[in-house]
Amino acid sequence: MLIKLLPEQVSTYWNIIKYAVEESLPPTVHDHPDKLNRVLAAALSGKIDVWASYIRGETKVSFEGIVLTQVLYDDASDTRSLLIYCLYGYSSVSKDSWMNGFKTLVKYAKSQRCVKITAYSSVSFINDLAKSLGANTDYTFISFDLDKIV
Numbered sequence: 558m559l560i561k562l563l564p565e566q567v568s569t570y571w572n573i574i575k576y577a578v579e580e581s582l583p584p585t586v587h588d589h590p591d592k593l594n595r596v597l598a599a600a601l602s603g604k605i606d607v608w609a610s611y612i613r614g615e616t617k618v619s620f621e622g623i624v625l626t627q628v629l630y631d632d633a634s635d636t637r638s639l640l641i642y643c644l645y646g647y648s649s650v651s652k653d654s655w656m657n658g659f660k661t662l663v664k665y666a667k668s669q670r671c672v673k674i675t676a677y678s679s680v681s682f683i684n685d686l687a688k689s690l691g692a693n694t695d696y697t698f699i700s701f702d703l704d705k706i707v
Contacts, residue, residue: 558610558611558613558657559608559609559610559624559657559658559661559662560608560609560611561606561607561608561665562606562607562608562609564600564601564602564603566607566609567597567600567601567607568601570609570620571597573620573623574600574607574609574623575593575597577622577623577643577645577647578593578596578623578625578643578645579593580645581643581644581645582643583642583643583676583677584677585677596625599627600625604627605625605626605627605642606625606626606627607623607624607625608623608624608625608626608658608661608662609622609623609624610622610623610624610646610650610654610658620647621646621647621648621650621654622644622645622646622647622650622654622658623643623644623645623647624641624643624644624645624658624662625641625642625643625644626639626640626641626642626662626665627639627640627642628640628669628671629675636672636673637669637670637671637672638666638671638672638673638674638675639662639665639666639669639671639673639674639675640674640675640676641662641674641675641676644676644678644683652686655686659690662674663703663706666703667703671703672702672703672704673702673703674703690706691705691706
């Protein structure tokens with residue numbers, strides 16, 4: 558299940574989230590010594606959203622993955638897109654779990670008046686999954702047209 562974390566939860570679980578961010582920063586990020594603190598500040602201020610995918614067992618809850626998203630607005634074209642800023646799975650994540658999480662992000666993107674979901678990826682499984690969902694993956698910049706997603 559994918560849920561959006563509140564800023565207090567981001568603070569509480571930052572060590573777990575930080576590892577996921579370190580492992581999955583987009584290629585557009587400059588190697589700045591303070592970049593992780595800046596990501597944390599953006600998450601705490603609401604400029605970027607942190608989502609957690611988790612599995613609830615009989616005795617405990619464990620993180621399955623972390624997703625960071627950011628609504629981007631292109632003033633010139635009046636276009637809103639949901640950027641999947643970071644995406645990381647801590648272990649083998651089932652295709653069903655990926656799909657359920659993606660459906661959650663689609664609903665959220667639509668609620669934010671976005672017309673696309675975009676991402677960067679160098680992970681062949683993610684690229685293949687995105688392509689199977691109708692995304693253009695020619696340049697490994699992944700873009701979903703939300704009007705075409707059921």
